[in-house]
Amino acid sequence: MTSINEDILKLPKIMNGTINGDWNSIYSRNTEDLNRIVNHVGFKNKEIYSVLSSSDILFYSYLNGAKRVDTFDINPLTYRYYYLRKWLLESGFLDAEGLGIKEIDSIIKSHRNDDDINERESCLFWQYYLDLKQKERFYEKDLFSFYSGALFENCNMKFEFPYSEEDIKKLLDKLNSNKLNFEVVDISSDSYYNSKKYDIVYLSNILDLKTANSVKNIVSNMNKLLKDKGIVVCTNILNHPYFDLFNDQIKIFSEYFEYEILDIGLIGIAKDPIKYYKYTKK
Numbered sequence: 689m690t691s692i693n694e695d696i697l698k699l700p701k702i703m704n705g706t707i708n709g710d711w712n713s714i715y716s717r718n719t720e721d722l723n724r725i726v727n728h729v730g731f732k733n734k735e736i737y738s739v740l741s742s743s744d745i746l747f748y749s750y751l752n753g754a755k756r757v758d759t760f761d762i763n764p765l766t767y768r769y770y771y772l773r774k775w776l777l778e779s780g781f782l783d784a785e786g787l788g789i790k791e792i793d794s795i796i797k798s799h800r801n802d803d804d805i806n807e808r809e810s811c812l813f814w815q816y817y818l819d820l821k822q823k824e825r826f827y828e829k830d831l832f833s834f835y836s837g838a839l840f841e842n843c844n845m846k847f848e849f850p851y852s853e854e855d856i857k858k859l860l861d862k863l864n865s866n867k868l869n870f871e872v873v874d875i876s877s878d879s880y881y882n883s884k885k886y887d888i889v890y891l892s893n894i895l896d897l898k899t900a901n902s903v904k905n906i907v908s909n910m911n912k913l914l915k916d917k918g919i920v921v922c923t924n925i926l927n928h929p930y931f932d933l934f935n936d937q938i939k940i941f942s943e944y945f946e947y948e949i950l951d952i953g954l955i956g957i958a959k960d961p962i963k964y965y966k967y968t969k970k
Contacts (some may be wrong), residue, residue: 690764691871692809696816698765702838703820711763715841717783718744720892720923726752728950729888729921737882737913738890740766740870742843743773745890750862758869758884767837767870774863775799777856784834792834793818799959803966806868861873875909876902885915891922897938905939911944911969920945920967941967 701707722745732753737743738761749757761767776784779795796818800811817839821832851859862938873880875891876898890912895903910920920941938947945967 690767694810694815695768698816699813699820699839705838712765713839713841714763714765714769715762715843716785716835717741717742717843718748719843720745720964723750725921727948728964728967729919731888733886735885736888736890737884737886738888739875739892739894740770741892742766743770745892746770746868747773747859749890750866751851751859753914756866758871758886759881760871760873760875762872762874764872767868767872768810768813768863770868770870771799771807772796772814774860777860780853780856781906787834789818789822789832796950850900878905878908879907880905882909882913885918886913887915887918889913889918889920891920893923900936900940903937907941907944910967914969916969918969920969921964922966925947925963 698707698712702712718741727746730752731749733755734753736749736754736757738749738757738759740746740761746759757769760857773783775795775798776782781787784792792831793815796811796814799807800815802808803810821834821837875894891906895906898906914920941947948966948968950964950966
């Protein structure tokens with residue numbers, strides 16, 4: 689898991705832009721069309737290893753019948769955000785967008801005495817975040833935006849869950865009966881190790897910014913993680929000017945995986961065409 693002291697100490701540095709390193713911000717919501725992905729890659733009764741990110745992939749996997757979902761991320765703060773998203777669901781909200789500061793503060797404080805230490809610590813984290821937000825130079829109570837600032841990515845495009853209240857209740861039952869299994873890892877590291885085996889690994893757009901050598905490490909790690917005929921689900925924004933390695937990625941994967949573009953044509957958050965694709969282990 690992650691250290692609450694380290695997570696809290698990072699917050700002021702992230703918000704004032706003095707922290708070094710990448711991958712410190714959080715996606716507030718999923719930016720991929722999970723509905724259409726499910727039509728191409730079934731999650732039912734599958735054991736899944738997914739990037740945590742905004743937690744939407746985790747939620748969607750369970751709502752579509754996943755047997756187990758373990759999560760990872762290079763950003764430890766996504767772990768704190770998972771608990772906030774869970775509390776918001778319990779209060780009838782999919783996220784914190786449009787909520788007033790008093791409402792968010794009440795939701796967070798209602799969990800400060802939870803039996804689960806991870807939820808109690810996450811409550812401290814978000815309470816500190818609210819305190820910092822209120823001390824911002826340009827803070828105005830009526831214009832308070834929970835997602836503004838350096839901690840969160842600006843998700844101009846997001847896909848809503850088309851779920852009823854009953855569906856959300858089922859999801860919360862799943863989340864309460866399957867405690868979050870999360871690890872902070874760089875999936876492209878040559879020292880990465882995980883002894884478990886999965887049916888599906890959901891990488892999201894992790895490959896977008898990786899060099900050929902990093903992709904080789906990812907392929908090796910995926911090959912060890914997946915069961916026979918296991919699947920890697922990825923997305924790429926193919927028209928990035930720096931992204932000339934896509935054909936090389938296909939070649940690197942080809943030693944252990946069969947390649948398939950999923951028939952999902954969409955415009956993504958960068959206003960470039962997104963390709964959803966999967967690699968099936970040979």
